[in-house]
Amino acid sequence: MRKRWKAALAGLITLWTAVPAMACIMMAGLRLDDLQYASTVVIGRVTHYEIVRDEDIRKRFPDRPPTQSYLSDYARFTIAVDRVLAGQASPTLTVTWDNSTFGEPEHMDEGPYLIALRSPKSRTPPLRGPSATILPSAEPDILTVLQAPCAPAFFFDASSDEAMAIRRRFQKPAQ
Numbered sequence: 001m002r003k004r005w006k007a008a009l010a011g012l013i014t015l016w017t018a019v020p021a022m023a024c025i026m027m028a029g030l031r032l033d034d035l036q037y038a039s040t041v042v043i044g045r046v047t048h049y050e051i052v053r054d055e056d057i058r059k060r061f062p063d064r065p066p067t068q069s070y071l072s073d074y075a076r077f078t079i080a081v082d083r084v085l086a087g088q089a090s091p092t093l094t095v096t097w098d099n100s101t102f103g104e105p106e107h108m109d110e111g112p113y114l115i116a117l118r119s120p121k122s123r124t125p126p127l128r129g130p131s132a133t134i135l136p137s138a139e140p141d142i143l144t145v146l147q148a149p150c151a152p153a154f155f156f157d158a159s160s161d162e163a164m165a166i167r168r169r170f171q172k173p174a175q
Contacts, residue, residue: 029152030152031148035154037123038117041087041114041116042084043163044113045079045111050075051069051073051075052075053070054072069104073104074138075097075098075099076139082112087117094142095115096142096143096144099153117144117145120137120140120142127148127150
């Protein structure tokens with residue numbers, strides 16, 4: 001019985017990861033209170049951006065276009081840190097991004113961006129929409145972009161309104 005349960009679970013995971021990257025039926029709004037889940041918040045420039053494709057899934061579905069995005073695909077990139085707003089960061093950070101809302105963009109401009117990061121081993125912000133598929137981090141030893149399931153990622157142009165609001169949260173009061 002236990003083997004059947006494991007086989008059924010493996011089948012369900014395969015089906016979920018074998019669908020195109022759109023995992024959310026409805027988008028949830030951004031909640032700045034989710035910053036409590038961040039380990040580090042930085043302003044920096046994106047370098048060495050790449051999409052890491054799940055080759056095992058592609059082998060299972062050879063009829064599908066090789067460029068099709070799957071839920072188990074993710075982005076990996078380096079952040080050249082200009083400023084640390086919260087937590088600690090080295091001058092460069094290699095991070096991942098598993099974008100649950102629409103898949104990862106194929107290319108990223110350098111920025112600068114304000115990016116909140118969390119440890120994949122820490123608590124995840126709660127589900128804010130009616131559906132989401134949450135897969136375990138493919139690289140659990142490096143930081144990942146903070147994002148509640150089906151909500152926008154904490155990944156903003158450094159001059160955007162959202163970035164300014166986040167900066168205000170981390171400003172130290174004058175003494």
